[in-house]
Amino acid sequence: AKEHSTCPSGKQGGDLGEFGPGQMVKEFDEVVFSGELGKVHGPVKTQFGYHLLEITSRTP
Numbered sequence: 001a002k003e004h005s006t007c008p009s010g011k012q013g014g015d016l017g018e019f020g021p022g023q024m025v026k027e028f029d030e031v032v033f034s035g036e037l038g039k040v041h042g043p044v045k046t047q048f049g050y051h052l053l054e055i056t057s058r059t060p
Contacts, residue, residue, distance in 0.1 A: 007048070018059065028053065 001007075001014030009016050021029055027046045035041045035055050043050040 031055075033058075 001010045025046045027044050031041045031053050037055050040054045042052040
């Protein structure tokens with residue numbers, strides 16, 4: 001992400017931090033809130049392009 005991303009989060013290695021349902025695009029919600037922890041998911045297509053999502057933790 002640091003080398004290739006055009007997203008502002010690229011400077012942090014693509015880390016989006018913590019977010020709740022509805023705070024990001026629906027395609028993220030569909031993966032992040034049901035996908036397996038510790039696994040890279042994707043590519044996930046959104047209106048912004050393609051993304052690889054790693055779920056590192058989930059707050060109940």
